[in-house]
Amino acid sequence: MKNNNKIGGSHRFSLKKVDSISRYTIIAFLPAVALFLCVARLMSIQVVNALTYAETADKTYTAEQTTAAARGQIFDSEGRVLNTNRIVYTIIVQRAFLPDGKENEVLAAALPVLKASGITRAVSAPITMTKPYKFTTESDERLSAFRQRLQLNADATVDNCVSQMRRLYGISDAYDDDTARAIADIRYEMELKDFSFKTPFIVAKDVSFTAVMSVKERGLELPGFDIIEEPVRVYEDGATAPHIRGTIGAIDEDEYAKLKDSGYFYNDTLGKSGVESAMEGILRGTNGTRQIIKNKSGSVISDEMTTEVKPGNSVRLTIDSEFQDRLQQILADEIHFLHNSDKVMPVKNYQRGLNTEGGAVVVLEVKTGKVLGMASYPSYDINDMMTDYSAVLNEPLNPLYNRAIYGLYRPGSTFKTITGTAALAASVMTPATRFTCTGVYQAFTDFKPRCTGTHGSIDLRYALQVSCNIFFYEAGRKTGIDSLADTASHFGFGQDLGLEIGGNVSRMTTPAEYLEQTGNEFTEGDIVQAAIGQSETYITPMNLAVQAMMLANNGVRYKPYIVDSVWNYSGDKLIYETQPIIADEFLLGQPDIWSAIREGMISVTDNWAWPPYDLSKHQLKYLPDRAACKTGTPEAGGGLYNSTITGYYPAHDPVIAFGVVLENSDFSRYMIRNIIDAYFYDRYEIDVDEDGIIHEPWKEWSAEEQAYFATHNRNYN
Numbered sequence: 001m002k003n004n005n006k007i008g009g010s011h012r013f014s015l016k017k018v019d020s021i022s023r024y025t026i027i028a029f030l031p032a033v034a035l036f037l038c039v040a041r042l043m044s045i046q047v048v049n050a051l052t053y054a055e056t057a058d059k060t061y062t063a064e065q066t067t068a069a070a071r072g073q074i075f076d077s078e079g080r081v082l083n084t085n086r087i088v089y090t091i092i093v094q095r096a097f098l099p100d101g102k103e104n105e106v107l108a109a110a111l112p113v114l115k116a117s118g119i120t121r122a123v124s125a126p127i128t129m130t131k132p133y134k135f136t137t138e139s140d141e142r143l144s145a146f147r148q149r150l151q152l153n154a155d156a157t158v159d160n161c162v163s164q165m166r167r168l169y170g171i172s173d174a175y176d177d178d179t180a181r182a183i184a185d186i187r188y189e190m191e192l193k194d195f196s197f198k199t200p201f202i203v204a205k206d207v208s209f210t211a212v213m214s215v216k217e218r219g220l221e222l223p224g225f226d227i228i229e230e231p232v233r234v235y236e237d238g239a240t241a242p243h244i245r246g247t248i249g250a251i252d253e254d255e256y257a258k259l260k261d262s263g264y265f266y267n268d269t270l271g272k273s274g275v276e277s278a279m280e281g282i283l284r285g286t287n288g289t290r291q292i293i294k295n296k297s298g299s300v301i302s303d304e305m306t307t308e309v310k311p312g313n314s315v316r317l318t319i320d321s322e323f324q325d326r327l328q329q330i331l332a333d334e335i336h337f338l339h340n341s342d343k344v345m346p347v348k349n350y351q352r353g354l355n356t357e358g359g360a361v362v363v364l365e366v367k368t369g370k371v372l373g374m375a376s377y378p379s380y381d382i383n384d385m386m387t388d389y390s391a392v393l394n395e396p397l398n399p400l401y402n403r404a405i406y407g408l409y410r411p412g413s414t415f416k417t418i419t420g421t422a423a424l425a426a427s428v429m430t431p432a433t434r435f436t437c438t439g440v441y442q443a444f445t446d447f448k449p450r451c452t453g454t455h456g457s458i459d460l461r462y463a464l465q466v467s468c469n470i471f472f473y474e475a476g477r478k479t480g481i482d483s484l485a486d487t488a489s490h491f492g493f494g495q496d497l498g499l500e501i502g503g504n505v506s507r508m509t510t511p512a513e514y515l516e517q518t519g520n521e522f523t524e525g526d527i528v529q530a531a532i533g534q535s536e537t538y539i540t541p542m543n544l545a546v547q548a549m550m551l552a553n554n555g556v557r558y559k560p561y562i563v564d565s566v567w568n569y570s571g572d573k574l575i576y577e578t579q580p581i582i583a584d585e586f587l588l589g590q591p592d593i594w595s596a597i598r599e600g601m602i603s604v605t606d607n608w609a610w611p612p613y614d615l616s617k618h619q620l621k622y623l624p625d626r627a628a629c630k631t632g633t634p635e636a637g638g639g640l641y642n643s644t645i646t647g648y649y650p651a652h653d654p655v656i657a658f659g660v661v662l663e664n665s666d667f668s669r670y671m672i673r674n675i676i677d678a679y680f681y682d683r684y685e686i687d688v689d690e691d692g693i694i695h696e697p698w699k700e701w702s703a704e705e706q707a708y709f710a711t712h713n714r715n716y717n
Contacts (some may be wrong), residue, residue, distance in 0.1 A: 014148050026331075052556055060301060062293045063096030063197065065168055066265065067305070068230040069285025072312030072569055074245055074275060076321040079571065082245050083276065085231035091119075091215055093190075095197045097294060098224030103172050107183045109221045110203075117211035119204045124189035125165070129181055133158045149191070162327040194266040202267050206232060233269075238382035239328075240321045243402035244374060244501065244562060246274020247382055263287075275315060275563065278500040282566055285312035311569040318370040318564045326678040327373040331361050334671050335662070336375055352641070356665035360403035362545040363675065366654040368580040369549065369558030372500075373681065374542075376403045405503030408538040409661050412632025413467045414487075414646040415533030417551060418459055419599050422487035423595045429480040431596035434459050437470040445476060447525040464600030464630060469532050476531020477524070484530060485510045490586040491557065492546045494541065498559045498583065506539040533634055544646040544659025549603070550586070551628070551646075552654035554594040557584040601628035602651050620673055625650030627676065631669055643668040651675050 074083035091114075098106060109640050114121075123129060126137045126146055135143060135158050136250040147156050165171070165184035175183065203225070204211070204686045219225070233248050249272040251259065256266050264270070270284070271277035290307030293302040338353030341345050363373040380399040385392040393400060401407070423429050437455035440448050451469040455462070463471035476484060485508050490497065493508040507513055509530035511522035517536045529535040539547075542560065550557040558580050563576040587593055605620050605627045620627045629647030636642045645660040656679055662668045 003073045015128075017435075059249060060293050060295050061096050062291065063094045064306070065094065065200065065226075065290040065292055066227070066267075066287035067228075067290055067309050069287050069309045070231040070311040070569065071233065071248070071285060072279075072283040072314040073571065074283075075314060075316045075567075075571055076324075077316065077318055077564055078320055078322075079316070080321050081236050082240065082317070082321065084234050084236065086234050088232050089209070089212050090205045090228050090230050091203040091207055091211065092200040092226050092228055093195070093203060093224045094200050094226055094292075095195060095224070095385075097226075101615075102223075103187070104169065104175075104183050106222060106224060107186055108175060108179055109218070110225060111179060113214050113218055113222070114204070114211075117208065117214050119207060119211060121186075121204065123185060124192060124617075125160060125185050126163075127158055127181075127185075129185070130178060133162050133181075141487070149188075154523055183576040184561065186520070192253075192266075199265050200226075205230075235382040235386070237321070238384065239325075239379065241324050241328075241374070242274075242380055242382045242385075243276050243321060243376055243404070244317065244319065244324075244371075245382070246276035246278075247272050247386065248276050274501050275317065278502070279315050279563060282315060283312045285569075286310040288585075291716070304362065313575060314473050314567045314569055314571050315563055316565045316567060316571070318562050319373055323679060324373045324375070324600050327361055327675065328375040328379060330671055330674045330678060331359055331375045331377045334381075334668075334674075335359060335665075337670075338662075338665060338667065341667075352666035353662070355644075357663040358397050358401075358403050359662040359668075360407060360541040360660070361671065361675065362404050362541045362659045363679065364545045364549050364560055364657045366552045366657050367558075369560045370564070370580075371560055371562040372656060374404045374562075376401070376407075402503075403661070403663075404541045405499060405501070407540055407661065407663075408504055408506070409540075409642050409644065409663075410535075410537060410632075410634035411533035411539045411544065411646075412634025412642070412644050413533055414544060414547070414630050414644050415531070415537065416464060416467065417601065417630050417646065418488050418491055418493075418547070419472050419484060419531045420464065420597055420600070421551075421587070421593060422484050423475040423479045424460075424596060425487060425587055425590075426479050426483050429460070429475060431460050431592065431599075432627055435463075435471045435474045437468050439470075441470050441473045441528065443474070443528075445524055449473060449525075449528060460596055461600040461603055464597070465603035467604075467631070472531050473528035479531075481510060481522070481527050481530060484508075484527070487586075488537075490555075490584050491550050492543060492583070494536070497542060497546060498561075498581075499542065500561060500563050503542055504540055506543045507536045507537065509535040533632055541659045541661045544644060544661070545657050546659070548646040548648045548657035548659060550584070551597060552657050553649035554591060555586040555588050556582060557586070559583040583649070598628050598651060601630050601647065602626050604631065605629045605647075605672075616681070620676070623649075623673070623676060625652065627651055627672065628654075629669070629672060633666065636664060637645060640664045641666065645669060645672065647672065649680075 006510040047429055070085050073081060073085070076082055123136065126142060128134050128136060137143060144154060147154060147161065150161055150168065152158070152160060152164055156164070162184070163182065165188060166180055169184055169187040171180045171183055187710055190201050193199065193201060215222060215225055215227060235245070235247070248269045251264060251266060251268050255270065256264065259270070277705050278641050286309070288305055289307035291302070291306045293305050294299060294300055335356050339354045359377045361373070362371070362373045364370065365372055378395070378397050379397040380392050380395070385400070420440065424431070434457045436457045437451055439454040441450070442448070449469065453468075455466055455468045455471070458466070458468060458471055488508045493506050496505050497503065505706065509526070514520065514522040514526060514536050526535055530537060546557060546560060561578055562579055566575045567573060568575065627647060627649040628651040629645055632644035633641045634644060641664070643662040643665045645658070648654040648657040658672070658675060660671060662670045
């Protein structure tokens with residue numbers, strides 16, 4: 001036992017010593033090994049593989065990526081947002097990062113990713129995507145341009161085109177027909193959209209987050225593909241003033257050719273209609289530029305903004321969207337009511353509105369020319385149009401057509417206010433001059449135009465009240481066509497009114513205009529037709545409102561405008577405000593002329609006849625002031641008539657002027673009380689049922705209200 005203990009003790013001592021020596025040896029050896037490995041690695045990098053690593057380091061790729069600026073917003077007069085923006089994800093392809101010679105390979109890899117993400121793309125080439133291939137258009141012009149791009153003859157078949165696309169874009173036979181056709185379509189669109197180092201190709205806009213993640217996860221397989229964030233247009237309350245606000249859209253080939261030198265790219269959008277188009281230079285911001293550098297493996301080495309993004313300025317309109325909506329509703333309800341007038345007005349003579357089609361109303365501020373409201377019927381919702389343009393385009397009566405500024409109509413008897421003004425200005429009569437109406441005009445031997453009644457000896461005021469044709473035949477004949485046309489030009493007839501969003505230019509009957517439009521020589525008998533707003537005189541509803549504005553202003557005509565002011569993007573800093581512009585001044589200092597026309601127009605509204613139906617709420621006698629209006633029922637061709645109005649309110653201290661046209665209709669005067677109520681008293685309360693019958697109609701003035709206004713308004717009755 002004792003020996004064993006000695007032997008054991010000696011062994012433990014020996015192992016401990018060996019272990020200590022080994023540990024110190026290893027500790028001393030490891031740094032030497034590490035140093036050796038570092039030196040070897042350094043030699044490998046600097047000597048053995050120096051060229052390889054130098055090539056890799058040099059293979060970086062640089063691209064400039066445009067960062068889209070937010071387009072300025074559009075507000076109504078009260079600051080309510082109408083057109084604005086939201087940020088969306090967009091999939092693009094950057095040319096700098098798309099490997100040369102491997103374009104088809106990358107696109108083939110992208111197709112299943114896009115499909116799995118639910119992304120479908122519109123077909124660019126006019127050929128179906130699957131067999132049997134067919135052309136998707138019959139347009140000779142479009143097919144000719146397509147064949148020319150493919151360097152084919154004019155008689156190339158659809159199969160010739162498909163084969164040529166595969167050849168031009170180097171699409172391998174290894175791809176099945178559907179994949180090859182999809183690749184060819186994208187390559188063709190890239191060519192159309194000027195895909196280049198400066199212009200990325202947009203694969204899809206407003207994609208889901210799932211699609212974003214799918215593309216990012218497959219980044220190594222999809223070199224060149226990238227995700228960017230950019231603003232897209234949002235149209236709040238799309239049914240409010242769609243013709244005024246307008247829309248934006250993708251730039252087309254012709255637009256790009258004109259605008260590319262102004263900094264536009266093929267992927268850009270621009271205003272297509274309305275204020276969006278008219279104020280393009282104000283609303284459009286300044287795009288920023290990012291410089292992105294990637295290495296060969298696709299890793300981003302540098303991402304730097306080299307040009308800052310500047311959002312566009314915003315625009316505030318002159319219209320109050322709430323009044324605009326009421327105006328649109330008044331117009332729609334009136335047409336609906338007239339469509340059913342046989343149910344509520346049994347007398348046949350009062351059913352001429354049964355076939356009313358479209359119509360328009362324009363309301364202006366008398367002292368400035370501001371457009372306060374502008375309704376066109378039928379109308380549409382911008383968001384419906386953006387979703388399905390064809391469906392809106394193909395709706396009956398073309399709701400996209402802005403009748404308020406583009407519809408051209410004869411003015412009819414509304415023109416008699418201009419004829420009366422011209423005759424007074426030419427001193428061929430005075431307000432007290434009387435002409436005799438026998439029912440038939442006797443000035444010509446071979447032409448005997450008639451009146452709507454027999455009015456006897458009448459003056460200007462009464463002639464306007466009863467709209468006597470013969471009185472104005474005589475006034476127009478004595479004045480002469482040159483003076484009539486000159487006076488009409490002061491009212492804006494035949495002139496561009498200068499509205500920011502455009503519109504048709506009206507025309508006044510003159511010998512030259514008559515010859516151009518009809519091919520016939522102008523005769524003295526044609527003067528009398530021009531004097532009552534017939535013949536070749538055509539105006540827009542905007543012209544009628546401008547005419548009323550000039551009458552209300554005793555000869556001062558303002559340029560109508562719809563852009564109130566320009567602000568910074570967020571709308572909290574005013575940049576400039578539109579100032580009223582006098583477009584014409586006529587017969588200033590002759591108040592007797594304007595007063596004579598005014599009294600005649602007041603007499604019209606005071607004595608409007610109403611059908612045998614309880615429509616008293618339409619009448620203007622309940623208002624706190626009198627209104628000045630003149631109606632017309634001009635011929636529209638084919639035995640049809642339109643219904644027109646020019647007028648203003650209040651008659652003696654005018655605030656608003658208005659013009660109304662109803663197509664193939666009558667009784668547009670029913671709307672005037674409602675327009676006045678809606679603007680001044682916020683009291684358009686109506687329920688028109690499906691049969692056009694009015695329930696709980698416009699709120700009547702109470703006895704207390706009538707007494708109050710009779711006391712406080714010197715012009716009341």
